[in-house]
Structure formats: structure tokens, C-alpha cells
Amino acid sequence: MVTFKTRLSKISKTNGKVVLANDYDTSTSNIEAKTIQNIKKLHPFLCGIKLNFHLLLPLGSKQISRINKTAHRYGLQTIADIKLNDIGNTNRVTSEHLWNLGFDAVIANPIMGLESLKNLVKSAHKNDRGVITLCHMSAPEAKLSYDMEVKMKKKQQLYQLFLDWAVDSKVDGIVVGATFPKIIEYCNKKAGKKLSIFSPGVGTQGGSAETVLSAGTDFLIVGRTILNDKNPTSIAKALHLETLK
Template sequence: MSLRRNRTTPRRSRQGLKRGESEEPYRDWIKHSSIDRRTRVVLALDLDGKAPSDLLEFGEALLDHTDEHVCGVRFGRQTVLNLGLSFTRRLTRRVHAGDLPCIIDDKLSDIGSTNEAITTAYYRLGFDAIIVNPSSGWKGGLEPVYRLSRKGGQGVIVLAYMSHPGAKETFGQRVFNGASRKPTYQYEKYARKAVDWDSDGIVVGATRPNIIRKLKPIVKGKVPVYSPGIGTQGGDIASARKAGSDYFIIGRSITRAQEPANISAKFARASFS
């Protein structure tokens, strides 16, 4: 697909507010963006296979064609690595120019000092939320990520169940539940951790509507559900939405489409109608 920049696309003002100061926190921003645009679609940018300058141009053109139909933009980690820091910052600025929040999908899970350094670097690049893997736990693990995010108004989204088949080997394993010694599923423990930590979302693949349905009572009214895997991986908005998903992370079905504006508008209508 070859895209040209659409420089006539209107940009909406954020009323003079600056990120990290007095504006609404991430969770409110994406919620209001969703309501204003009548869409629950989060565009997934996984850019590779070209020179950094070409990737930047493609990403900017893609946003020109789709940003009125999405409520946020999620960057894959490979996008940052392939663009480099300077071009990543330019692309997050372009996302913000369209009044949209940026999510970095790092699936971060390390010791606290490393998590803190990585999170700080991402937020300096302009990201407004980060996806983490809860396997490193709270104390000495993810606590600094939450502390930094609360201070700056960013969001933390917890990975609960991935969209690929192999996820059942780890996220779907049976584990003992603390002192009670009663067996439960790993993804249920992760969802409860997300609630306990006052997270801004959990990720559950749209390819697993039965698991979304099981987790919704745990997080309902507290933590929204983000579901990737729509389209190319076999998930669909209708099933995930019926099961309880709040936002739909869609990448290749839009980014590889011949007419991304039309397909993103179609997904937007399906997500919000």
C-alpha cells in the first residue's frame, strides 16, 4: 500500500493543555476521545521493513487517513526500535496533534530500577500509557512504573491474556491461589492484580471471548478491557464486544488495507454502534 499525506485533515485543539500538567489523566483522555469520535478502536502501529524515514512518512500518512476513526494509537516496541528515538518522538507528536493518546506496548517486566528507567525513557518520548506484564510483581518490580505514571498522568495497562495460540501455555495455566491453595487460572490472578494495583486497563485477546467473559466480572466498573487480535488473527469485534471488551486494538487489518480510511471507519462503526 502506498499512502500520501493528507494535509487537509482537521486537527482538534486540546484547549492549550500540555501533557503531564493540568489535563485529564490517560484513562479519561481515551474515554473522552472514544465518546467524541464514536469509536473504540485503538490503531496498532507495528512498523518495520523500511528505512526509518520511510517508516515515519508511512506512519504519518496512515494517521492522516485514520485518526478521526480511532480513539488512541498503540506503538509496538519494534516500531520504536525501527524508527529510532528522534523519529519516534516526531510520530508521537503527530499523534498528539490529532488529539489522541499514545500507548507503548512494551509488555514490561523486569526489576524495579530497570522498569523505572525504561518507563521514564518512554514517557520522555511522548507516550501516555504503557502495557506491562505483571509477572514481575509489585514490590521491587512494577511499583515504580505505577508511581511514575500516577505522578505524570500516564496510564498502566496490564497484560492478562495474549491473542496467539501459545498463550494458553502460560497465561492459561492452572496455579494455586495463595494461602487458600485453591487452583485458579493465571489470567484470573493477573486480572485481580490489575484491579488491586488500580490499573488503567487489562489486555485480553479478542480471539478468547470466553476468557474476556470470565474476567469481566472481576474488572467490571474498575478496569477497562483492551482486546487485540481483531481481523488478521481471527478475532472479531462483535464477539469480543459481546463478551465485554471496551477497546479494540487493530493493526494489520487497517495498516495493510488498500483503503485504510474506509476500513478504519468500518471498524469504528462496528465498535460503537
């Protein structure tokens, strides 16, 4: 079997490094059909697709499986963005369900603790799946928590601790918002090639693709900027080309 990181790296060499955040709100009907349509229409400009918790809840297991199978048919990797954060057994059972539904990776919250995170990563890697952890989110209010000073062995900000844990537990990637390019630069310098940086927040939230890619972002996570545009294919293509520079 081939690992998540290897699969993602392979498709990104031809398709670029844009992950579509296919995160429609509750007013959207026919979520499965629209998601599959997005994959078929935009796949040449994507390396993956991210499905958030609120999008998954209205769908049944057969619908989710069909979405993942469609994505895989076009070579895309699929990420379950559920911010997984619980005791070890719950994490294990949850991730097993996600793998059975066809997901390639899960986004988790490292607040669960280092040992629980290590166990989740080991379990995922045994199944050739990936774990991406939160480090610093893109919303402005993220500063209130991720910038907090904490003291373990030393005083540091919470996102710095989460980065240390990500490296120690050998996660596949971290989420750092495109609205905080200096933090992306910090994480890139400290972690190097040990993990990939995934950045949401380009466009609608004010983040610049060019800026964050220069700062060290490996993959752009883009949702509303593509989905809400009158010509989503054009936007996806432009971002795709930006990541190939």
C-alpha cells in the first residue's frame, strides 16, 4: 500500500496543490450531487477535497462512500475535517469508520494530548491513512486561543506547543490559516520537511495565495472563494497555476 503523503504528493505534481473545501451551508440542497459535480468539473485543478463535519452530517454512509469513490476515480485525496478530539478508544473507532467510508485522512485537534495523538497517528499510518492537526486556524478570533501562552516544560504559545506535538507524533500535516503568514513562516522554519502545511483562508477570509506559498504553505485549502464565484473553474485554475510556480 502507498501512504497518504505519497498519494497526495503524486497527484499534486500534476494537479497542483489546491484542496477544495467543499463546505456548503444548510441552505444548500442536493449536497451529494453538487459535491460529485464539483469533483468532475474541477478535478484537473485539485489534489484533494475536504469535507467538513456539517456537510457530512446530512449525508448517509452510501452517499459519503460515493463521493469518496468519485474523488478517487479522478486521483484526488479526500480529507474528513471533523476536528477529531476525544479519548483513545473513541478516536480509534471514529477513524476506522472514516477509513471504511473511503477517507484518506482526518483533521484532528491536538488538544486531546500528545499520547492520544501519537496513538491516532500510529493507527492511521497502519492503514495507510493520514492525520492533519490544527496548529492555528484562519478566523480572526483564533488569536484568543492559539496565541495563548501556556507552560509545560517551557513557556510558549499554544500553536507552538501544537507544532511541537505535531512533529513528535509524526503527523502528516498541520493546519495554519492563510491569514497568519508569519506563523506559517515560523512553522515552516521549525518543522522543515517533517510535515506539510495546509492553509485555509485564501480569498474570502483575506489570505493571499502568493504570500502564504512564499511563507512556506504546501497546500491551499480553498472553499467559498471557488464555490461562490460565477466561474469556479477559472478561480480553481488560477489558484492551481499559482501553486505550480
